[in-house]
Every structure is written in C-alpha cells, then in structure tokens.
Amino acid sequence: MNWLALRSTLATGNQAALDELAASLTEAAAAPPKLPDTAEGHRLAAALHAYATSTGRPAAAQPAEAGRPAASDNTQAEPELEVEAEVELQPGDERDEPEDAPFPALKLLKDAVGRSKMHPIKVIRSEERESGPWPLISEHMDGEPRWVHPDVTSTRVPYDRPNGKRVRRDRLDVPDMFGDGVLCLIDRNGSYPSACSAVPLAPNKLLHTGPLEAFDRGGAGIYLIDIPQWTRTDMPHPLGRIIDRPDDEGRVWVTTPHIKQLARLVRDGHLPAMPAIYDSWTGNANESLFKPFYEAARTARADLIQVGGEPYKSYKTRLSIALRLLWPKRQEQKSPFWRPDWRMSMVAEASVRHWTVAFKAVQEGHRLIALRNVDAAVFWTPPGTAPDTYRIGTGFGEVKAKFIQPGQMIPEGDD
Structure with missing residues (x-):
C-alpha cells in the first residue's frame, strides 16, 4: 500500500x-x-x-489508535450484513437553519458559545492541529461501555428493516442461574444534549501542563493516566472502551469527565486511589459553556415531542448535526467549530452519566446484563418492572423502558 x-x-x-x-x-x-x-x-x-x-465496506479494526489490536467482544460477526454507521455530515450542514426551522440547533450552539465571557476559541487554526494535544484526541476517549455481562452470551443476528435495509441486531442469551425474568431495555432520552448542561471544558486553548500531583478541579482538558484496576464483574470498567487502547506503558488519555468520575469513585470507596497523572494539556475549566444550548434543547423537546412527526424528527436531526460539527473529521466538511476536546468531553460526560446511573441500580440490587453506548442499558428484571433508580418519562434525564422475552432480538432504539 x-x-x-x-x-x-x-x-x-x-x-x-x-x-x-x-x-x-x-x-x-x-x-x-x-x-x-x-x-x-x-x-x-x-x-x-x-x-x-x-464505500459500505466493513472495516476490520477500529482505527482510532493505530498499531493496537481491535477490541474484542463475545459477539459473532456476520460480514455479509450491512453494518449501521453514523450519518455523515453533508455539505450545507454548517449553515444556520432557516428562520422557520423547528429547532435552529447550530445557531443556538454558536450563540451559547458566543455569549461566554471567557472568549472561547471556536476553531483551532489548521496549522496548529498537527501538534500539541490535538493528535492525542481520538474517538475512543468517549468511554462508551459497550459491555455485556461475562455470564451472558451476545450474538449478532440479521434483521430486515421495513425499508428493506438489512442490518444486525444483538440477541442476549441469559443463563438459567439468573432465574426467571425478562430483558428490560432502558433508553435514555437526549444523552448528548443532557450532557451539555454541565460538561467541564476549557474554552480557550489547551496548554501543556505536564505531570500533575493531583487533579485540579479548576482545570479541564486531557490527562495521561494509568488504567485503574476494576475487579467487579457486575459492571463494566468506568473508563469503558478507553482501556482497550493503552500505550506501550499501559496508560491512556482521558478527558475531564472521566477524571472527575474516578475522583468520585475514590471518594466513595470503589477505587483505592486516584491514578497518577503523567502528562496533561489543560485550560481554565468552565461547565456552563453549552448550558444555554441545553436549556433551549430541553424546552424545544418538551414542545416538539408532543407534536411528533417531521418537526420532532427535524429537531433530533439538527441537534445531532450541531453537536457533530464541534469536530468535523474531514477536510471538506466545513464548520464554525473545530474543537475535538469539546466534542469528546461532551460525549464522555454522557458516557459517565450513563455509567453512573447504571451503577446506582446495580448497587441497589438490580442485575445489569449489558451497557451499550451512551444511552442504552439492559437489565434482567421481573416482567413489567424497571429498576426504580430510573425515572420513566419523555424529558431529559428520564428514560423509556421496554420489555422483551429471553432469546428475542434487541430492537432498535426509537429516540
């Protein structure tokens, strides 16, 4: 090649x-x-x-950290089936929505950043992107769990959508020792916009702050740490798939949400000590940079979910596009933003919240059998009984609960 x-x-x-x-x-x-x-x-x-x-061809490995083996799981691959992928940004997505749009997400996101008194830097200049912290940031820093209980078997099975597209879905086979029950599917509403309510970010450039004796809550950025040992088998590692791509010394780069998560776990006695910080790139922390955007998204959702149809679909699409524009991946993708650290911190915050609520349920005796990406969890419960640690509803911070019989395919989320 x-x-x-x-x-x-x-x-x-x-x-x-x-x-x-x-x-x-x-x-x-x-x-x-x-x-x-x-x-x-x-x-x-x-x-x-x-x-x-x-080109629609399946990639055989996750590329975010070159030279590392792809993370394995206990699923069975079926290469002849088309694998779903996130919708790509399209030309024109970087333009503000028309005045009559149900939800002008990009305009609202730009306004939220623009009103900050910290004078945020929305775009890192092209000539600076090949050095400093920027090549260190990868999609794996999201910390998505992608976990299945070690006693549960996960299999990929074919599924034909109503539009004729063939995709793959998971089927979870639960052992008899779990007793009677059904699969309770938890679907969190608006994980990404919810994370915008208080995600810790550095609005200005990240500066090289090197090794740190301790995490400074006044800073935000990226940190190089050891992977903390996690011995529980009823919950995935709190760093999720981040641990699948260590460097030669067994260390990983994480964003501020995961550092804060580890600090909470140490404080609550679930980890013995904070990992050492061997290197860092940080700036002054701000947790309210995206808060006006979150508030607008929450208000619009409450109204548009009642309307449904195309207005609600447009709301979800434009919201997703605006947040993806924080870090456009390709040179031809135009955007008013280029801040990989903002994007990955926001996704990491969503992952941390997802993990934390699931952990609370497990601590109260509920059996988690899968934790998938940033919004889906599967519990083994009595029929019709969702874990009481979740709030059922349609708003941000609330969840939908579905129940399926053992051996059935996990359906696609509808939010």
Whole structure:
C-alpha cells in the first residue's frame, strides 16, 4: 500500500486518484496493517476507516489508535450484513437553519458559545492541529461501555428493516442461574444534549501542563493516566472502551469527565486511589459553556415531542448535526467549530452519566446484563418492572423502558 499516495490523495480530495487506489484501499481496509503509533499513523488509520465506511465496506479494526489490536467482544460477526454507521455530515450542514426551522440547533450552539465571557476559541487554526494535544484526541476517549455481562452470551443476528435495509441486531442469551425474568431495555432520552448542561471544558486553548500531583478541579482538558484496576464483574470498567487502547506503558488519555468520575469513585470507596497523572494539556475549566444550548434543547423537546412527526424528527436531526460539527473529521466538511476536546468531553460526560446511573441500580440490587453506548442499558428484571433508580418519562434525564422475552432480538432504539 502506497501510504504517501493515500495521504496526498485524501489531502487534495482528488477523486480520480482515489479511484485508482480503490483496489489496494479495499484490501487494506479489510485487513488493516499495523501502523506506527504516531500522529501520522493515527491519521492514516482513520483515513482507512473513513474510506471503508464511505464505500459500505466493513472495516476490520477500529482505527482510532493505530498499531493496537481491535477490541474484542463475545459477539459473532456476520460480514455479509450491512453494518449501521453514523450519518455523515453533508455539505450545507454548517449553515444556520432557516428562520422557520423547528429547532435552529447550530445557531443556538454558536450563540451559547458566543455569549461566554471567557472568549472561547471556536476553531483551532489548521496549522496548529498537527501538534500539541490535538493528535492525542481520538474517538475512543468517549468511554462508551459497550459491555455485556461475562455470564451472558451476545450474538449478532440479521434483521430486515421495513425499508428493506438489512442490518444486525444483538440477541442476549441469559443463563438459567439468573432465574426467571425478562430483558428490560432502558433508553435514555437526549444523552448528548443532557450532557451539555454541565460538561467541564476549557474554552480557550489547551496548554501543556505536564505531570500533575493531583487533579485540579479548576482545570479541564486531557490527562495521561494509568488504567485503574476494576475487579467487579457486575459492571463494566468506568473508563469503558478507553482501556482497550493503552500505550506501550499501559496508560491512556482521558478527558475531564472521566477524571472527575474516578475522583468520585475514590471518594466513595470503589477505587483505592486516584491514578497518577503523567502528562496533561489543560485550560481554565468552565461547565456552563453549552448550558444555554441545553436549556433551549430541553424546552424545544418538551414542545416538539408532543407534536411528533417531521418537526420532532427535524429537531433530533439538527441537534445531532450541531453537536457533530464541534469536530468535523474531514477536510471538506466545513464548520464554525473545530474543537475535538469539546466534542469528546461532551460525549464522555454522557458516557459517565450513563455509567453512573447504571451503577446506582446495580448497587441497589438490580442485575445489569449489558451497557451499550451512551444511552442504552439492559437489565434482567421481573416482567413489567424497571429498576426504580430510573425515572420513566419523555424529558431529559428520564428514560423509556421496554420489555422483551429471553432469546428475542434487541430492537432498535426509537429516540
């Protein structure tokens, strides 16, 4: 594989040259080679994954940390089925919504940042993105759990959507020793916009603050730490999939939400001590940068969920687009933002909240059998009985609960 050709082609957006590389790109995307654990290696791995996704070909490994083996789970792959992927940003998404839009999400997000007295830097200049903290930030810093109880078997099974698209869904097989029960599916409402209510961010540039004796609550950014030992088998590791991509010393980079989560677990006696901070890039912390956006999203949801139909669908779509525009991945994707640290801190905050509420349920005796991404959990419960640690409802901070019989496929979330 000619990596220089690939890098040049992606940088220039030359479609003809990309077509010429199609055969070798397809082969490399199907079986990615070990790439150097450097910023350049990370970018090439991400480029391979993006190519595989854009062409509908399955990528055989997660590329966010090049040179590391892909995380394994106890699912059975079925490569002939199409795997769902997050909808890509489209040209024009960076423009403000029309005046009559049900929810002008991007305009509201820009207004929220613009009103801050800390004079936030919305865009890191292109010439600065290849150095400093920016190459260290990856999608794996979201900390999504993606966990199944070790005594439960998870299998990927085919499912044909009403529109004819074939996808894959999970089926969870629970052992007899769990006793009688059903699968209780918990679907959290608006995990990402909810996280915007108080996500700790550094509005200005991240400065190299190096090793720290202790976490400073007045700062926010990214931190290089050891992976804390987690011995419980009834809950996933609090850092989620972050632990799947350690460096050669067994350390990982995390954002402020996960550092604060570890501090709470130490305070409550669930971890013996805070991990050492070997390196850091931080700035003055602010937890209210996105709060006006959160408040507008919460109010709009309360109104539009009653209306339903296209207005509510448009609300969800534009909200998702606005938050993805915090970190556009491709050079051709225009955006009023380029702050990977903001994006990953927001997603990490959603993951931390998701994990924390599930942990509270487990502590009160409920049996968790799967914790999936940032909004879905599966418990083993009596029929019709959701864990009482969750609030059932349609608002932010509330959840929907569904019940399915053992052996049935896990349905797709509808929010």
